[in-house]
Amino acid sequence: MRIFIGIPFNDTTINYLIEAQNALLVNTIKYNKTSSNNFHLTLAFIGDVDITTLEIIKNLFTENILDNHKKAIYFGQPKLFKK
Template structure:
């Protein structure tokens, strides 16, 4: 089973993300764009795990969730990670001490179970598309403004699978923040 820990969104937030993604699609030549139901913020990518490891991950997520209060996130800028002549398109989040604290706690707690800490700085974002080739620059697009904040009240363990060739992220465990 291939898993990661994330923050999931309400349908309303996902609809707003779809609206922005539509503009990016229109300004691109091609790309593999994220399906609406797959929008999320990754806290920790783990990868393939055994059933025993999965139980440790669920327990850890529960412990971290119990030690943190709900918090809000706000969208920031649109950006991209270059990959040759293609890129990964994303929207970032404004700095959140609460988000970074939760993410750091997860890293520390999971390391106790043998999961390696990420060696790159944490850069929270929501991926709009992979292998995107833009026709025009992102800066020249007239993107809609997002106003809503994201209310985070739970952490989720997600499974990543392919269903009929489509990448699918399915929640398999939620833990509520207290």
């Protein structure tokens, strides 16, 4: 099973991403549209793990991160920028 640690977006951000995706795909010939249920911010990609390792990671993450550091993260308006 491939796993990652991610943060879900709020509805406002998801709606913005849907609009941006639709605008980009208007002129695209072939594409796979990402479901809005899959929008998230990936913090870390862990990779392939078995079910036992997954349970260990879940327990460590819950005990060390979620239970001890309940904080909110606020994002401003999404923007595009040139390199």
